[in-house]
Amino acid sequence: MRELDTSAPIAKRTIWTRLMAVDRRIIFLAVALSVALPLIYPIGLPVKTANESRAYFKEMDQLNAGDVIMFSFDYEPDTMAELDPMSLTTWRHAFRKDLKIIALTMYAGGTGVAERIMRQVAGEYGKVYGEDYIFLGYNPDWSGTMLRLGESIKATYPTDQYGTPSESFPILQHVDRYGHIKLLVSVSASALSEYWAIWAGGKYGQRMISGNTAVQAVLIYPYFQTDQISGFLGGLKGAAEYESLVGIKGEGTRGMDAQSTAHALMVLFILLGNVGYVMNRRRRTQ
Amino acid sequence: MSVDPGVWIAAILTLAIFSFLYKDNPVYKFAEHLLVGVSAGYYLTQYTFSAVYKKLIVPVFLNGEWILIFGGLLGLLMFFRMNRKTEWISRYAIAFYVVAWSGYVIPSILQARVLVQAQGTIPVTTGSIFSIINAWLIMIGVLCILIYFYFSMEHKGVLLPVSQVGIFFLMLGFGASFGYTIMGRITLLIGRFQFLMGDWLGIIEKL
Amino acid sequence: MKRTGPVIFGFLIGMVMLLQYFSPHPTLLSTYNLILDWKQVVFGMTLILGIVSLVRFHSTKIRRKQDGWLYSIVTLAGLVAMSGSSLVWGTERGFYPWAFDNIQAPMQATMFALLAFYVASASYRAFRVRSLHAGLLLLAGVIVMLGRVPLGELIGITIKGQHYALPQLSTWILDVPNLAAKRGILIGVGLGMVATALKILLGIERSYLGKGA
Numbered sequence: 001m002r003e004l005d006t007s008a009p010i011a012k013r014t015i016w017t018r019l020m021a022v023d024r025r026i027i028f029l030a031v032a033l034s035v036a037l038p039l040i041y042p043i044g045l046p047v048k049t050a051n052e053s054r055a056y057f058k059e060m061d062q063l064n065a066g067d068v069i070m071f072s073f074d075y076e077p078d079t080m081a082e083l084d085p086m087s088l089t090t091w092r093h094a095f096r097k098d099l100k101i102i103a104l105t106m107y108a109g110g111t112g113v114a115e116r117i118m119r120q121v122a123g124e125y126g127k128v129y130g131e132d133y134i135f136l137g138y139n140p141d142w143s144g145t146m147l148r149l150g151e152s153i154k155a156t157y158p159t160d161q162y163g164t165p166s167e168s169f170p171i172l173q174h175v176d177r178y179g180h181i182k183l184l185v186s187v188s189a190s191a192l193s194e195y196w197a198i199w200a201g202g203k204y205g206q207r208m209i210s211g212n213t214a215v216q217a218v219l220i221y222p223y224f225q226t227d228q229i230s231g232f233l234g235g236l237k238g239a240a241e242y243e244s245l246v247g248i249k250g251e252g253t254r255g256m257d258a259q260s261t262a263h264a265l266m267v268l269f270i271l272l273g274n275v276g277y278v279m280n281r282r283r284r285t286q
Numbered sequence: 287m288s289v290d291p292g293v294w295i296a297a298i299l300t301l302a303i304f305s306f307l308y309k310d311n312p313v314y315k316f317a318e319h320l321l322v323g324v325s326a327g328y329y330l331t332q333y334t335f336s337a338v339y340k341k342l343i344v345p346v347f348l349n350g351e352w353i354l355i356f357g358g359l360l361g362l363l364m365f366f367r368m369n370r371k372t373e374w375i376s377r378y379a380i381a382f383y384v385v386a387w388s389g390y391v392i393p394s395i396l397q398a399r400v401l402v403q404a405q406g407t408i409p410v411t412t413g414s415i416f417s418i419i420n421a422w423l424i425m426i427g428v429l430c431i432l433i434y435f436y437f438s439m440e441h442k443g444v445l446l447p448v449s450q451v452g453i454f455f456l457m458l459g460f461g462a463s464f465g466y467t468i469m470g471r472i473t474l475l476i477g478r479f480q481f482l483m484g485d486w487l488g489i490i491e492k493l
Numbered sequence: 494m495k496r497t498g499p500v501i502f503g504f505l506i507g508m509v510m511l512l513q514y515f516s517p518h519p520t521l522l523s524t525y526n527l528i529l530d531w532k533q534v535v536f537g538m539t540l541i542l543g544i545v546s547l548v549r550f551h552s553t554k555i556r557r558k559q560d561g562w563l564y565s566i567v568t569l570a571g572l573v574a575m576s577g578s579s580l581v582w583g584t585e586r587g588f589y590p591w592a593f594d595n596i597q598a599p600m601q602a603t604m605f606a607l608l609a610f611y612v613a614s615a616s617y618r619a620f621r622v623r624s625l626h627a628g629l630l631l632l633a634g635v636i637v638m639l640g641r642v643p644l645g646e647l648i649g650i651t652i653k654g655q656h657y658a659l660p661q662l663s664t665w666i667l668d669v670p671n672l673a674a675k676r677g678i679l680i681g682v683g684l685g686m687v688a689t690a691l692k693i694l695l696g697i698e699r700s701y702l703g704k705g706a
């Protein structure tokens with residue numbers, strides 16, 4: 001093996017080479033500060049609403065007291081920062097309008113997420129479990145569950161999450177399949193809202209809206225254009241937009257300042273990296 | 287600052303995971319393995335309750351729907367995978383699951399993902415001039431992308447510029463995905479900072 | 494029995510599911526419902542098998558004192574504590590929901606939050622405008638990134654008294670080129686799924702059954 005030649009001249013360190021070799025820990029620190037500072041010192045930038053969020057709000061807002069909706073918590077704690085604000089506002093919006101909710105989840109870890117949100121919002125509005133909302137819980141095999149719900153909710157879920165027979169709930173007295181539900185809401189961290197649209201919407205004609213993580217939201221635009229998904233919220237911005245439409249200040253709105261500064265920092269990083277790259281290349285060709 | 291021991295444990299574990307940013311270390315490894323164990327325990331309870339109790343014990347033994355026991359027997363076949371000699375028996379359960387899925391995927395995906403989406407691509411001729419232009423752009427984009435993904439013929443002659451246009455659309459689409467991905471990742475960090483600075487330290491107001 | 498049996502069995506089940514889409518016949522419908530019910534149980538059992546495999550893996554590691562066996566004890570202790578407490582106190586109270594809220598949820602969320610740091614570092618080091626295509630991707634990414642946050646409202650130009658803010662451009666990218674790109678992919682993937690499902694149904698594709706099938 002050749003030994004390292006320590007006498008060889010070290011390549012001249014220009015500002016451009018330095019620009020391309022910033023230690024990753026400095027980048028990490030900058031990211032942390034760009035998120036932390038606006039949370040401590042809020043700027044209060046105004047939130048403007050997008051078409052898809054207005055459509056989501058409209059679908060919820062046009063329902064009448066006593067109407068039954070189905071709400072699926074299709075996420076686990078990993079994405080709760082993005083999706084909890086959507087779920088909280090949707091439940092607050094629903095309870096404010098005295099809607100009845102059948103809740104469920106397609107993820108095993110979604111049960112804990114759902115229970116926390118339901119407990120919190122039901123407490124705020126004085127709603128009663130079993131009368132105003134029920135939690136059917138988790139069922140294995142999401143595709144089979146979505147299809148089976150189209151034939152019978154009570155057969156798909158013989159009991160709720162806590163072992164009480166589904167037949168005993170007043171909400172399910174006249175509601176047993178998609179056609180009986182006014183609106184399906186899927187707040188999802190994966191492609192599940194697409195599959196709700198394919199199976200609940202495509203096969204059974206169920207009208208639906210969805211809340212999606214930012215990563216997933218870009219894929220929902222084609223479904224929104226064809227009205228397979230009648231409205232959707234994309235990422236924390238979507239949550240903030242919905243909060244402003246409903247008139248509730250939540251984590252979505254509060255996070256918008258930090259989101260703005262962190263995005264600006266990202267753009268700055270990309271610019272710096274590219275300026276360094278271009279200048280270095282130019283220097284080498286010279 | 288919080289006085290709830292649960293919040294303190296959550297905060298310490300959050301910092302333990304964040305310690306990976308400095309470098310891999312035993313505190314992070316401990317937290318990582320604890321997460322796997324606790325999650326597996328949580329899931330095991332949920333799977334057992336939902337699959338065995340709700341879907342088997344309640345309908346079969348309490349409601350008397352004996353025919354549903356067949357699902358349980360099929361499910362038990364899966365455990366034959368644990369021994370190499372009996373592994374083949376589990377193929378019946380796998381075939382049942384996978385082929386049943388294939389059966390309903392064919393018409394539903396064809397309808398909702400292909401036909402309805404293709405229908406939505408046909409441009410409208412009413413509305414503002416911008417909406418008409420946009421509708422045509424969408425159709426051109428979709429057609430060019432589909433041609434770009436058509437690998438049965440070499441992309442030369444007329445197919446070359448068409449597939450190039452397809453790439454342009456794809457790049458803009460991937461750019462949008464990139465922008466949104468950054469948004470999502472930052473949000474997850476905001477969530478943890480809101481917890482640390484709000485619920486734990488009390489520096490920011492708790493909503 | 495070992496190879497053809499599962500394929501024939503699967504074909505019969507798959508055909509019921511396929512035909513039911515086109516026919517509302519009561520017998521077909523009740524069989525379809527029955528298969529969906531069975532399928533959910535099979536899936537649940539498969540998930541339990543996954544946990545059993547995890548336990549076997551870590552037990553073996555501890556028994557043989559392999560590298561990191563002490564961490565395996567942590568994993569198994571977490572698993573036993575969580576599932577055991579649900580047996581003793583149920584899932585609504587006690588250690589089970591407490592540990593979910595204070596151990597599992599914060600750690601799972603933090604694990605994914607780490608990605609924010611790495612995506613920043615990767616954007617800085619690897620996102621280079623090396624070609625026109627890379628430039629387009631980067632331009633769209635930056636416009637969407639800034640246009641989808643309130644900060645973007647402050648960026649724009651005024652032409653003849655009309656203000657055009659960046660979010661308008663970002664909305665157009667999302668609604669038109671992004672939609673076209675995602676739809677092209679959706680249709681392509683959709684056709685691919687249908688073709689694969691058909692091959693599985695007809696027994697042409699058998700790799701899902703494992704080696705020797």
